[in-house]
Amino acid sequence: MTQTGVRVERQPLSRYTTLGVGGEAEIWFVETLDQLREAVSAPYRILGGGSNLVVADEGVPERVIRLCGPLAKADLEPDPQLSTAGDIVTGWVGGGTPLPGLLRKLQGLGLSNLEGTVGIPAQVGGAVWMNAGTRFGEMFGGLHSLELVTPQGTRTVTPDELDWGYRNSGIPRGEIVSRVRLRLRASTPPDVQARMTLADDARKGQPKMKTPGCAFKNPQGVAGKGAGRLIDEAGLKGTRCGQAMISPEHANFIVNLGGATAADVHGLLDIIRRQVPVPLELEYELWP
Structure with missing residues (x-):
């Protein structure tokens, strides 16, 4: 029995990854900051939406933390003390909040700034951790502040305090995004929907099978050639290894x-x- 009553179960991680692979681990289903502080008192890994992740067939020895309950809910009411004429700052949004559902709520409220992340099957914490996004926008474009938890304690930072950039939040390894406040702009539901549709249409060529998403970051300084085009030019579309395949639809995706x-x-x-021929930096996170 844990001190804070957190639910702990041993399960295969394949149930929680968009790729559908991964061996067993001890999963801690954490609902409060007290439970999170207990969970990080021993070696751990944090599991978000399970996208962008390849888990070893043997599983992992560390406890695996999954945010749920109150840490997976969003308070989208504007904070009058932090909001200004140009920016609407929300209440706390839990790191375990599913990003697709959050975007639907923001669209319904006519709140803009995160439309570029449409279609990303992640939780808020994981999307913030890697600064997920598309060419139409990324997570850090809509952040006001972040609450980070470590075994040493809890701290709140702003994006300006982090060295963030393309697919990188600058958050030190070992710190968990427990909650964030969003920085949004007032718009209208139709206008937000139009921007979401524009970003979503650009993703139509991506595979619909089980996949962790893009395998490699687009290399910087290679004019006009993203990772997918480079893999395609190497003649690798459709290449198989066992039951995994480089997608014929988009070469930067591996599908199950x-x-x-x-x-x-x-x-x-x-x-x-x-x-x-060009060095590629992995976008997947590999466990272990």
Whole structure:
């Protein structure tokens, strides 16, 4: 029995990843900051929406923390003390809040700034951690402040205090995004929907099968060539390793054909690294 009553279960992580692979781990379903502080008192990993993640077939030895309950809810009421004429600052949004549902609520309220993250199957904490987004916008474009939890305590920071950039939040490893406040602009539901549709239409060529998302970051300084085009030019679309495949639709996506293993995915990543002439930086997080 834990001190704070947090629910703990041993389950396969394949149930919680968009790729659908991963062995067993001890999962802590954390609902409060007190429970989170207890959870981080031993070696741990934080599990968001399970996208952008490849978990080893053997699982992981650390406890795995999943934010839920109050830490997966959003207070979108404007904070009158922090909001200004140009910016609407919300109450706290839990790190375990599903991003797609949050975007639907913001659209209904006519609140703008996060439309560029449409279609990303993540929780807020994970999306903030990697500064997820598209060419139409990213998470840090709509953040006012972040609450971060570590075994040493809790601190609140602003984006200006972090060295964030493309697919990088600058949050030190080992710190968990427990909650954030959003910085939004007043708009109208139709206008927000139009911007979401524009960003979503640009994603139509992406595969609909089980996938962790983009495998590699777009290399900087390679004019007009993202990672997907470079992998495609290497002739790797459709390449298979076991039941994992480089998507024929978009070469920067690895998909699970059914029954794929983490070892299959690692095999494809190795093939890409060997055959693409430009060094590529991995966008996936690999456990362990």
